Amino acid sequence: xxxxxxxxxxxxxxxxxxxxxxxxxxxxxxxxxxxxxxxxxxxxxxxxxxxxxxxxxxxxxxxxxxxxxxxxxxxxxxxxxxxxxxxxxxxxxxxxxxxxxxxxxxxxxxxxxxxxxxxxxxxxxxxxxxxxxxxxxxxxxxxxxxxxxxxxxxxxxxxxxxxxxxxxxxxxxxxxxxxxxxxxxxxxxxxxxxxxxxxxxxxxxxxxxxxxxxxxxxxxxxxxxxxxxxxxxxxxxxxxxxxxxxxxxxxxxxxxxxxxx
Numbered sequence: 001x002x003x004x005x006x007x008x009x010x011x012x013x014x015x016x017x018x019x020x021x022x023x024x025x026x027x028x029x030x031x032x033x034x035x036x037x038x039x040x041x042x043x044x045x046x047x048x049x050x051x052x053x054x055x056x057x058x059x060x061x062x063x064x065x066x067x068x069x070x071x072x073x074x075x076x077x078x079x080x081x082x083x084x085x086x087x088x089x090x091x092x093x094x095x096x097x098x099x100x101x102x103x104x105x106x107x108x109x110x111x112x113x114x115x116x117x118x119x120x121x122x123x124x125x126x127x128x129x130x131x132x133x134x135x136x137x138x139x140x141x142x143x144x145x146x147x148x149x150x151x152x153x154x155x156x157x158x159x160x161x162x163x164x165x166x167x168x169x170x171x172x173x174x175x176x177x178x179x180x181x182x183x184x185x186x187x188x189x190x191x192x193x194x195x196x197x198x199x200x201x202x203x204x205x206x207x208x209x210x211x212x213x214x215x216x217x218x219x220x221x222x223x224x225x226x227x228x229x230x231x232x233x234x235x236x237x238x239x240x241x242x243x244x245x246x247x248x249x250x251x252x253x254x255x256x257x258x259x260x261x
Contacts, residue, residue, distance in 0.1 A: 005021065005022060005023035005024065005041075006023065006024040007024055007025055007028070009026035009027055010024045010025065010026060010028045010029075011027075011028070011030070012024070012029075013030060013031050013032045013034070015032045015033060016030045016032070016033075016034045016036070016050075018036050019036055019037045019038035019039070019040065019056070020038045020039070021038055021039045022036050022037075022038065022040050022042070023040075023042065024042045025043045025044035025045070025046070025062065027044050028042055028043070028044060028045060028046040028047070028048070029047045029048070030042075030048045031048060031049040031050055031067075032050050033052070034051075034067065035052070035053045036048075036054045037054060037057070037086065038056050039056055039057045040054060040055075040057060040058040040059075041058075041059050041060065042060045043060060043061045043062035043064070043092075044063075046060055046062065046063060046065070047064075047065050047066070047068070048067055049066070049098075050081075051067075051079065051098070052081065052083075052098065053084065054066070055084060055086035055087075055088075056086045057087045058086065058090065059088070059089045059090065061092045061094075063093045064092065064094045064095075065093075065096075066082070066084075066090070066095075067082045067096065067098055068096075068097050068098070069097065070097045070100045070103075070123030070141070071097060072123055074100065074102060078100075079105075080099040080100055080101060080106065082096060082097070082098045082107045082108075082109075083107070084109040085111035085112075086111045086112070087111050087112045088112065088113045088114075088115070089115065090115045091114075091115060091116050091117045091119075092117045094115045094117070094118070094119050094120070095119075095120045096109065096115075096120075096121040097123045098123065099123050099124045100123045100124055103123060103124035103141065104124050106124070107121065107122075107123055107124055107125050107126075108127065109127045110127055110130075110131075110147070111129050111130075113127060113129065113130065113133070114131070116135045116137075117135050117136075118135055118136045119133040119135065119137045119138065120137075120139065122138075122142075122143070122159075123141045123142075124141050125139050125141065125145070126143075126144045127139075128145060128147035128149070128165065129147045129148075130147055130148045131148065132150045132151070134153040134155070136153055136155075137152070137153065137155040137156075138155070140157060140160075140161075141159045142160045143157050143158075143159065143162070143163070144161075145162075145163045146163060146164045146166070146167070147165045147166070148165055148166045149163050149164075149165065149166070149167050149169075150168045150169065150197075152168075152169055152170050152171040152173070153171050154171060154172045155170075155171070155172070155173050155174075156173075156174045156175065157169075158175060158176040158177075160257050161176065161177060161178055161257050162179070162255065163175070163179045164178075164180045164181030164182070164247075165182075165247070166197055166200060166204065167180070167181060167182065167185070168185070168197040170186045170187050171187060172187040173185050174187075175260065176257075176260070177258045177259055177260035177261070178252075178257050178259050178260060179260050180251050180252055180259070181244075181247055181248055182197055182201060182218075183197065183218070184197050193260060193261070195218065196211075196214050198211055198215075201214070206244075210242070213241070213245055214244050214245065214248065216245070217235055217244075220234040220235055221235065221252075221261075222261065228259065228261075232253075235249040235252070236249060
């Protein structure tokens with residue numbers, strides 16, 4: 001295990017487990033029960049608190065605060081965790097909190113995500129892979145974010161909401177309900193669906209037939225004028241010939257928050 005890249009001005013707790021070829025900048029503090037995977041680079045003036053596990057090949061820029069106590073009045077010091085996957089980029093002043101005992105105990109970040117400056121991930125959130133959080137995007141507690149989601153700058157997501165895979169949330173949108181997969185949400189008083197994320201789907205290899213099926217599902221739910229019960233019946237029929245529509249319908253059926261309509 002090589003520590004040649006660790007600044008002598010960094011403060012590292014002896015219980016921390018540091019992988020091979022890890023770099024740590026000056027004035028960074030790494031606390032108890034922190035594990036950092038191989039080839040991860042951590043900039044100056046960061047704070048990493050445990051229990052936190054960070055995978056391989058992550059890039060954590062200066063002044064990030066990772067694994068801090070949850071911002072929840074009910075938190076009473078119970079042992080909770082943060083788990084971060086591989087290949088993430090975490091820019092300046094990002095904050096990611098550990099979980100709470102009453103909320104599942106773990107905040108979980110997948111792999112190959114981009115968290116731009118000043119983004120915040122609160123306690124007990126679950127974030128998938130290949131997401132982009134633009135500057136100042138904020139998740140309240142217990143939010144679930146699927147794979148390939150893009151949150152534009154100054155997006156705010158209400159606690160317990162879910163955002164399905166491949167969704168795109170526009171700049172400044174406030175999300176206070178579940179967003180099904182593939183949708184685009186635009187800023188209004190609160191964010192409102194404004195079609196599907198066609199361009200993003202094409203970039204990820206969705207062919208025209210798959211995109212057309214998702215568009216039909218969107219029209220059934222948001223443009224047909226049907227109530228939610230009738231719209232779900234239409235989606236069930238469409239799902240018989242489309243796995244993407246089945247994923248769309250399954251997401252809706254699992255919801256506890258109101259659906260964003």
